[in-house]
Amino acid sequence: MNGAGTYLATRDLAKRFGGIVATEQVSLDIAEGELRCIIGPNGAGKSTLFALLCGIHRPDSGRIFIKEQDVTSLPSFRRVRLGVGLTFQTNRAFHDLNVRQNLEVPMGATGSATHSRSARSEDRYRYALSVFGLDGLRETPARELPHHQLQWLEIAMVLSGGPDILLLDEPTAGMSPEETTQTARVLQHLNDDGLTIVVVEHDIAFVRQVAQRVTVLHQGSVFAEGSIDEITAHDDVRRIYLGQA
């Protein structure tokens, strides 16, 4: 079904909410170790695609594969245990818990990669903690963190579970250019270390900094796919997404 080295694949994934088509015939192949950005205008189906990938919604049709295993009917927590980590578009760190508690919760999810969290995952987690400056804030309630650090906390939290693939839904929303650059640097480092990353993002500058390949979603379907240069040079993409003639 999916090619060698493919970590995550979807085939003809479709989801409707009532009469609204959220995704239609979405087929993707994310290679192991890839850093893929998914872009598209509002309502293109990006967040729905993520919700389908991690099991929040069940597709009406189509299949999802993780490491060639069909996970379409698996509940969310089982997909996480297969190595999927996800951050939400709206920050969902546990605001009433402190940083330490937030980071400890994912450690020990029964049967997850965490139990045998590899030295590599441990290194990635430690790296993120120190670069994000969360090390010295362990007893700080999450609700007292500034916005960008709350975003970083959620990424670190997911990393503490030792995922093999990171799905990030607009990780830099609301961040300053410096914070965005910092986030991009961390993601690139993690990707260089072998972590597969898929990012949904609006910020083209950020996409330019990190993406190896870009998928453009439009009206629930894959509209174009290629390198960032190919995508930004694509006339139709410029028209629908970048608002240029």
Place this chain on the structure above:
Amino acid sequence: MKRLFRLATGPEDIGRSPGFWGAFAVLILYLFASPLWLGEFEAYNISFYLLNLPLALGLCLLWGYCGVLSFGQVAYFGIAGYVYGIIAGNLVGTGWGPIAGELGGLAACVVVSAVFGYFVFYARVQAWIVPILTLVLTLLLETFLGQTAGYQWRVGNVQLGGYNGMTGIPSFQVGNLVFYGYAFYYFVLVAVVLCYFACRMVVNSHFGKVMLAIREDPLRAELLGYDIRARQLGVFVLASVLAGISGLFYVQWGNYITPSQVGLVSAALPVIWVAVGGRTSLLAVAISTYALNWVNYSLSSAGNQYALVIIGALLVIVMLFFPRGIVVMLAEAGFRGSLARLRAALRLG
């Protein structure tokens, strides 16, 4: 041992300073020594205030730490009490009947709560519906027990007794030692202290952290790899067993139980005890449960018909002025005050 100590004294409850543990030790010593100057009747009354603590601690775990409000924990209180009455009542004179009754009562709690909880949590019933379903279960139980008057409603030698309830339930007994008076007081005291420490260990364990995460955001917790349905079910069964322990103590204390023990008023009381103290702290709930039972019992036994009205009014006042619970908010204010004093002293120094 070190690990157990760390779990019992961990950060997920108020009361962590050496000063607190000193005061706690003094309180326990006082309670253990108090039969020296208390009459047997007073000790028996204190047993009553104490015996409700496991029920309240269970609800605190379930509601305050795991975010699941059950309005029907007294169902398990009643199930354990009635099953104990049936088993121990049929085995009178054997010496081991009460132990079999206790095991049977708790086993019944586990089975009923596991089956009921399975349908509630595995069906992913929305959080706001759970209190209604749990209340319905306990009211159904009350209705059923209420119509069991008549000789035909008996199990072996024991009659269920309809609204008059089951009477003549044997006290707890191990061999020839009958737990009555002071012995019952010590039995309840030891059990309640053990329940409190067990609950503290649960909330300070990794399981406890996951409970907090589920309370905060169930979807986020699930997307960190946890089967939240199984976790919620586990806490629900644990809370039901704790309610069952209180039910066992209750029937051993008064030697009777009536369907009103699983009725609407009884169902509301544990929610009030937990809300008044502060549902996010086991210690706060233990304090408020003891205090409110003392108030309720003292007012009722003095012939005051308004005991429940006063308790209800207290709930309204607490909800308005201490939304997170009196004990929790006072403890936080005290802690902040101490910090401010410490800062001021450092500045002066």
